[in-house]
Amino acid sequence: MLLIAERQRAVKREEILDAVWRDVVVSDGALSQAVRTLRRALGDTAREPRFIRTVARHGYRFVHGDVIEETDGGGDARAAAAAEPIAMDPLHPTPPAESDPFEAHLRRLLEGAPGESADAADEARLEAAEALHLLGTDEALRRLDRRPGHERGLAWMREARWDLPGAAHVPIIGRPGWPKSVRHLLALRLRGAARLVRARWGSAAAGGAVAGGVAGFLGGALLKSGSGTAAPPSLPLTLAILGIFFGALGAAGVGAGLAFAEAVARSRRGLALVLCGALAGGITGALVHLAVRGFLVVMFGQDLPHVGGLRGGLILGAAAGMGYALSTPRPHGGGMATPHGGARIGAALLTGLFCAVAGVVICRLGWNLAGTSLNLLAHTWTGSHVGLEPMARMVGEADPGPWTRTLSGGIEGMFFGAGLAAGLTRRPSR
Numbered sequence: 001m002l003l004i005a006e007r008q009r010a011v012k013r014e015e016i017l018d019a020v021w022r023d024v025v026v027s028d029g030a031l032s033q034a035v036r037t038l039r040r041a042l043g044d045t046a047r048e049p050r051f052i053r054t055v056a057r058h059g060y061r062f063v064h065g066d067v068i069e070e071t072d073g074g075g076d077a078r079a080a081a082a083a084e085p086i087a088m089d090p091l092h093p094t095p096p097a098e099s100d101p102f103e104a105h106l107r108r109l110l111e112g113a114p115g116e117s118a119d120a121a122d123e124a125r126l127e128a129a130e131a132l133h134l135l136g137t138d139e140a141l142r143r144l145d146r147r148p149g150h151e152r153g154l155a156w157m158r159e160a161r162w163d164l165p166g167a168a169h170v171p172i173i174g175r176p177g178w179p180k181s182v183r184h185l186l187a188l189r190l191r192g193a194a195r196l197v198r199a200r201w202g203s204a205a206a207g208g209a210v211a212g213g214v215a216g217f218l219g220g221a222l223l224k225s226g227s228g229t230a231a232p233p234s235l236p237l238t239l240a241i242l243g244i245f246f247g248a249l250g251a252a253g254v255g256a257g258l259a260f261a262e263a264v265a266r267s268r269r270g271l272a273l274v275l276c277g278a279l280a281g282g283i284t285g286a287l288v289h290l291a292v293r294g295f296l297v298v299m300f301g302q303d304l305p306h307v308g309g310l311r312g313g314l315i316l317g318a319a320a321g322m323g324y325a326l327s328t329p330r331p332h333g334g335g336m337a338t339p340h341g342g343a344r345i346g347a348a349l350l351t352g353l354f355c356a357v358a359g360v361v362i363c364r365l366g367w368n369l370a371g372t373s374l375n376l377l378a379h380t381w382t383g384s385h386v387g388l389e390p391m392a393r394m395v396g397e398a399d400p401g402p403w404t405r406t407l408s409g410g411i412e413g414m415f416f417g418a419g420l421a422a423g424l425t426r427r428p429s430r
Contacts, residue, residue: 003052003062010053010061018427023343025196025336025427029126033160035060036127040134102143105131109156110149129153129160137161137168141175151177155184162266186264193263196336197256200424204255205248207423208416212247215415216240219371223390239374246288246370251420253284254317258324258424262336269330273321281317286310312362312369316355320417323347323354328425338427347425352418359413363405371408375400 002019003011016031035052038044044051051064108128132140141157144150154172158181161167172181220236257280258273265272289309327347328337339347363372375388388400388408395403 003060004067007062007067010055010059012059014059016059023337023339024330025199025338032123033126033130036130037134040131101135102132102140105135106140106143106147106153109144109153110147125153125156126160129156132157133160133167137170141170146176151180152184154178154181155188158185159188189264193260196263197259200259200262200336201252201256203426204259204420204423205252207419207421207426208251208255209244209248209419211251211415211419211422212243212245213240214243215247215412216243219243223387225390242370247416247419249288250281250284250313250316250416251423253287253313254281254320255420255424256280257317258321259336261321270322270325273325274318275321277321277324278314278318281313281315281320282310283313285313285316309367311365312367315362316358316413316416319354319358319413320351320420323351323417324421324424327351327421338425344422344425348418348422351421352414352416355417355420356410356414359409359411359416360406361409362413363409364402369409369412371412372400372405375408 002016013031017026020034021030035054039046039049039052042051046054049063051062053061053063055061105128108124109132137157141154144153144157147153154170154175154177158170158172161170172178172185175181217236217240220239223239224233224235254277257276260280261272261276262269286309324347327350328339330337337347338344359369362369368376371388388404391407392398392400392404395407397404
């Protein structure tokens, strides 16, 4: 419909992706697959197009000149036109179908594109898998079983089904040679995941940096107002810079884990987001803790005890994955969520809420996030101005106690989760 409506020009690939897959990021291969499906349905070819022409390094254009537009009242005329067969160009007739189309596509699925590059072979296998789905998934799987190389073919059939409307389920576990098929499928997913993670983790890091900077500046302003004239004027800016640094680090790590889960897991997306978020958060927390602790010990001879590190990162990463999964459901699998407008704000708020709860839990367990860690440092070095006493007075405590820690952890977790989700759901430029 888009190509026909804009048939006076070639439509850019980016424009098609934004219009058709508006709320999800998919690989460029999804567009190529959709165009191949359309061409098969129309009896068209890429080399001698009668309907859809590929414009190199640009996009696609609908080139068939016989297009009739009618109002909603022209139902009878449309029905008659639909019943009339499409006139084929006698100079470029559609090649006759083989007596057994399954066999031709099965050979391409198992052999790829002999004599061509690895990318061309993979493209040929993907196209063959799509064609087999259109002919009949169950029959294709029945014929594929036990053929030489069927394990890789089964992995391609599984991968092709996600971007092909109407494709049937492709079970792997329990089929002949299924461990090998699982390895091939993981290799396919990992190659795609590497590309998508590179496009997403930077946005997540930027979102975390902005949120950390805002939180640090507001916290510095609060501490300065509550500390009287003793606090230097640069305190809000200093804490904002620290917030940008640590927010970017944390969001980059957790964001990479969530992007990886979203790219690799199709049928168990929610569980994968929680597990990968927890793992990435734990690794990031442990590395940051070791780096900061080592710096303080080497430079100042001071240690920073009771920091969440690995354990706090696990909790915070799992909470971010849970909030992100619930706020960006993908019922049909495939693609990376990019909600717009209110949906994106809702995803950021829900993820922030889950991370706020995680921050409270971490601090109530006796571990420290950035805010409470700075409070420990303030009591270690005389003359420090970053203690949480002003916040303690707000909640009615003489010194920073359980309620101060709870409030600090909740606010810090909320900013982190909201910034992470806002960055992760940004549609990357192509």
